Amino acid sequence: MDDRFYSAFLPPTVRVCGRTLETFSLWHHFVLSAMGSPVAHGGETINAGQLLAAARICALRYGGRSSSLRPRLWDIWWKRRLLRSEARMRAEAGKLYQWIGAHGSGPFYWRKTRGEGGGESPANGPACLALVCSLMMRGGLSRADAWNTSLGEALWLDAQFAQLEGVPLHFVDEAMVGEAPLDLDEMSEADALAMFERDLPAELVTASFAAWQDNRNRHQEGAADA
Numbered sequence: 419m420d421d422r423f424y425s426a427f428l429p430p431t432v433r434v435c436g437r438t439l440e441t442f443s444l445w446h447h448f449v450l451s452a453m454g455s456p457v458a459h460g461g462e463t464i465n466a467g468q469l470l471a472a473a474r475i476c477a478l479r480y481g482g483r484s485s486s487l488r489p490r491l492w493d494i495w496w497k498r499r500l501l502r503s504e505a506r507m508r509a510e511a512g513k514l515y516q517w518i519g520a521h522g523s524g525p526f527y528w529r530k531t532r533g534e535g536g537g538e539s540p541a542n543g544p545a546c547l548a549l550v551c552s553l554m555m556r557g558g559l560s561r562a563d564a565w566n567t568s569l570g571e572a573l574w575l576d577a578q579f580a581q582l583e584g585v586p587l588h589f590v591d592e593a594m595v596g597e598a599p600l601d602l603d604e605m606s607e608a609d610a611l612a613m614f615e616r617d618l619p620a621e622l623v624t625a626s627f628a629a630w631q632d633n634r635n636r637h638q639e640g641a642a643d644a
Contacts, residue, residue, distance in 0.1 A: 422524070425521075425523045429442075434473040434476075434510055434513050434514045435470055436496060437473045437476075439514075443480065445479075445480040446476050466507060469511050470489070470493045470497055470500075472514060473514065476514075549564075550564045550572075552575070552576045553576070577589070611627050
């Protein structure tokens with residue numbers, strides 16, 4: 419997965435005009451849009467007052483007091499600094515825009531049209547996010563609880579949810595996938611066929627069993643010639 423995914427979920431913290439900005443949220447974007455701020459609308463130019471207003475808003479969290487949005491003496495002092503130094507103004511604005519860009523780094527993707535590509539392609543999104551979404555949507559966990567679930571438990575729950583939804587999964591005993599390899603050459607045809615029927619999808623059993631018979635016969639013929 420590319421850096422846009424990690425930047426969105428592990429975004430940087432920055433100080434702009436003396437204020438610590440942690441997360442650029444939907445609420446921040448909404449308030450800035452309502453104000454007509456160039457920060458929300460993608461404007462390339464921004465003045466000192468607009469920069470200070472954006473920093474003041476982005477330092478708050480949803481549900482805070484509306485009085486906190488009003489300018490204070492701190493803003494007057496910083497506005498004088500910004501107006502006196504064009505380099506400082508560019509630097510502070512650059513930090514704000516870079517911070518918003520990191521927090522707003524959504525995925526690049528394209529949507530297949532029906533029938534395109536000759537079939538369904540496997541999911542290629544972030545595996546950890548897929549598990550979190552599975553726990554939230556299928557298990558009803560909160561976002562915090564989903565992210566705090568152990569990886570092993572998440573994998574088990576995700577597989578069990580899929581099976582309960584009708585996905586034809588077959589859980590294989592740990593002994594079957596341990597380090598000791600199965601000696602397929604010593605198995606009888608009945609035992610091999612039973613194993614394939616138990617552990618493989620029905621549509622793969624016949625071909626897999628035929629391939630096993632062919633490989634075993636070639637191996638036995640090679641051993642006899644030696």
